[in-house]
Structures are given as structure tokens and as C-alpha cells.
Amino acid sequence: MPYALFYQDAKLSKAYPTEADVWKLARQSGLVVDTVSEEEKSSPRPVLDNDYEIRPCQPEPNEDPAKNKADAEREARLEPRLN
Structure with missing residues (x-):
């Protein structure tokens, strides 16, 4: 099942083969932030910013x-990286 990036019910990205790809x-794209909870102080976990979600989806026709x-x-690979 392919996956895509969503905001509420709107599909924001193309479909990709795996959740890891999205x-x-x-x-x-700068949409991932690291967050730390009281239980996870030693290792922050990545979360999507601004209530974005990654969900399974059906690809568009073609x-x-x-x-x-x-x-x-x-x-x-073609985009220059800014440090």
C-alpha cells in the first residue's frame, strides 16, 4: 500500500511506496521536528510539524x-544542500 503526506483530509504529496519514503x-522538506517527552528525555523522537500526517493512500490514476x-x-541529489 502506498503512502502520502496529508493535512487533515487533503493529500499534499505524491504517493510513495513506503511510509519511510514519505x-x-x-x-x-523541513516538516519534521524532534520532540522530547518526560519519558524520552535521553532520545528525542521525530514528529511531523503542524499536524501533518503520513497515511496509506491509493495512488492517483496513472x-x-x-x-x-x-x-x-x-x-x-541535484539540489544544493545548505548547511
Whole structure:
């Protein structure tokens, strides 16, 4: 089952093969923040900012989640990284 990034019920991203693929895209886009709870003080855990969610979804007609992943990886390699 493919996954995508959602805000409320609106699908914000293309469909990707795995949930991990969408997490990677969200992190690259600056949508992931690290949060610490009282129980997890030693290791913060990543969460999506602004109530975004990653959910299973159906791809759009003629959409190929594997191609979306390959395209995103190619774009990430071509973009300059800011430190």
C-alpha cells in the first residue's frame, strides 16, 4: 500500500511506496521536528510539524509510487544542500 503526506483530509504529496519514503521526503522538506517527552528525555523522537500526517493512500490514476520515489531521489541529489 502506498503512502502520502496529508493535512487533515487533503493529500499534499505524491504517493510513495513506503511510509519511510514519505518520512524521508518530509524531513528533506523541513516538516519534521524532534520532540522530547518526560519519558524520552535521553532520545528525542521525530514528529511531523503542524499536524501533518503520513497515511496509506491509493495512488492517483496513472501514478507510479516507485517512479515518484526515483524522481524525488534524483531531485534531492541535484539540489544544493545548505548547511
